[in-house]
Amino acid sequence: MSRRSSDDVAVDPLRPSDHMDSTDEVTQPALGFVGWMRWGWRQLTSMRTALVLLLLLAIAAVPGSLVPQRSADPNGVTQWQVDNPDLYPVLEFFKLFDVYSSPWFSAIYILLFVSLIGCVIPRTKHHWKAMRALPPRTPARLERLDAHRTEVVELAADADAAADAEAAIGLAERQLKKAGYRVQRYDSRGSFSVSAERGYLRETGNLVFHGALIGVLLAVGIGGGLTYTGQSVIIEGRSFVNTLLDYNSFNPGRFVDSDQLTPYSLTLDRFDVTYVPSGEQGGGQAGDFAANLTTQLAGEQPQEGVVRVNHPLDIAGDRVYLMGNGYAPTLTIRNADGDVVFSESVPFLPQDTQMTSLGVVKVPDGMPEQLGLVGFFYPTQVQRADGAYASSYPALINPVVTLEVYQGDLGIDDGTPRSVYTLDTGDMDKIAGRGVDEAPTIELAPGEEADLPNGLGTITFENEAPASTEGYDGSVKRYVSLSVHRDVGAPWVLAFALLALAGLLAALFIPRRRMWVRATPSGHTLQLTYAGLARGEDPTLDAAVDQVAQRHAVQLDDVLSARGGASTGKVD
């Protein structure tokens, strides 16, 4: 509990005028422009405003968890638009899909931080001075403080009471100093006293905490501008070179020069994954993902590196993360003359945990018309009761690719960017697949070849496994999607966050208190008063005063008898 009394409490540390501990009432604004400005500033930097802004911040953060956010879940936003076409524009108007960069959210936290700065700067100045100032004069009536204790010591008949009092206070001064207090003697003719204060670190901690919050915000803001992230897909045996060209998508911060990326290359030697055998608890669950890479920095020896979940690879200040993986069936297409018009490993996107995957093949040249193929890949193909295919296990037990063939215009000749994972069939006709009578869906296992419809040629699903392999192990290549990040702000954010935590510990747990010991000689007795005053929360103040009194009493006899004026016991 915080105990407040006596008049000098409010004087320092300087806190906003509506802080619990301050005594000055909120004053009326002085008239005039400057007066109003000053009043407004005072309002902004008051505890109440800080509190209201904090609560507003908490409330304002909530909608972003209810509605999908473009930054975290862009597909969710698109889906939301499809599901709620009428509400979408309303929410969009209020920036509810970009809550955390919206003007209203920004307004709240910017105001809060302005308030914070306005609060911290004057308090820092004041605290700086307070740390240099002497502990305050001993109050005239210590008995008025909530935590106090009085002892009366009987002195020997021949004792010099004033000298004993001085010795007693000298002892108290030494003891308090040893206990970490800053001490100052205030002796006058009739009484001797020591004034002591400790716990400046509490206010220091508070200021460090609030200051570090500003640091976190700055580090996030500035760091964000220097950050880039890029995604890339690498198929086993292939390489990625860290240039803009090789990224599938690239999001640079405002100050990033995309042409100045550190040159290095990553080659995917092998992708490992283990699956829980079917039949066991959690059958089919994937784990122990590992992308085994060869890394090569310009002008250096190649090195081995592994990227795992939770364990990104550090290279040249970038961090490489494993974001996804899948199968990349190798397909070869020949035209009617037997010329190879397409031969590539095509990354198929996994659609479920059993790795049923969807992929697209585009053949722009070498055929009478452009060809497009849409296919499913099933690592372990089974037929469901309704006749549809599914994959029942994510590893290669019974791999099958099924393909439907389209002919016409791929729509890529005019330079319009198209995703490699989707086929725009608007200007194309289906020439093989479901619903086409003459040519059903093509089905291939690794190593098999089939004819394309209308005598267009053939398609082969290459078996990538070494010839001696039994079963289908390794028959289909794997690919990984990697995400490359550079975030120079992150270490700073962490440093400021830890600083805030340290400040918080000091601010909340170091007791800030004043302690006084006064000795008043009268005749052959010595009246000793011990009193303490808490600055802020201090549940242990009473115990602390008791302890000071007790320690003092224990040594007092020795001190006094050493002076020759032995005391003869105490009366309360």
Place this chain on the structure above:
Amino acid sequence: MPGSSPLSLDDVSLLLVWTAIAIYALAFVAYAIDLARRSAMAVEVKDRELVGAAASGRTTIGQVREQERAAEAALNAPPSQRPRLMWARIGTSLTVLGFLFHLGGDVTRGIAAGRVPWSNMYEFSLTGTLLIVAVYLAVLFRYDLRFLGTFITGLVVVLLGGATLAFYVEIVPLMDPLKSVWLVIHVFVASLATALFALAFGLSVLQLMQARRERKAVAAAEGEAVKAGPGFLRTLPSAEALESLAYRFAILGFIFWTFTLIAGSIWANDAWGRYWGFDTKEVWTFVIWVLYAGYIHARATRGWRGSRSAWLSIIGFTAVIFNFTIVNMFFKGLHAYSGLS
């Protein structure tokens, strides 16, 4: 569970957990009887005092303060000098017994799974409630908080019982993203913070009830005769004392929550490639942090100390529970580790 095979370790764990729930339920009953008896006791004491005073039958604020001072002394008394409340003792003994079974259930689950037992909703609940009881029992050494016994055991019965019924999943291997030391640290510390917030919440609720009683007593002194809440309040410390105790638990919880936030960001940076992304779970962790920062501020703001700040502590804990249940189950996000499908 396979019916024919002998009990697996996980079955043993489940059995221990159900036993613990039953014992906690008994402890709840004992603590409830204790509160009821406190009311009766308090009435007796009052009657005895009033015979001499020949008073009007109303409690004055002076009497209220007198009771509260006695209660505050009892609150801080070391265990050996506490009032001998038989039913509270039974309640505490049962809670300790329940805790041992609970601990056994938690540890066997961990051994059966071969990892820390806090990697899905069921296990979070198991370990989280264990920590709530552990913190409560540990605090009993310092403060006589047995008047919170009904709240703690009631809360644990509801959470643990509900989790075992609704969230129980059999042991499956850990998903890759969870294989991290940060799982051990981040989730454990978050549970610890939750336990401390729970205590603060209970005290804040009592603080509001006690403050109401004090207000009523002041009003009664001016001539209004009113019934001022349940009788056991007469054996509790003042609203102010309850508040400062609640605050102490809340700031401890806040420290742990701050650490949770930082540890979570470090983990997110390793697992997802960014330390912060306003994922739903991150948003709620942040909201809770800001709410408790608000609570701490309110305690230092003129006009907000007292009942208003108590409401913030109550809202804060409500958000913690909301974050743990509703957000985990129904909100879409990257933290898809409830283990439920």
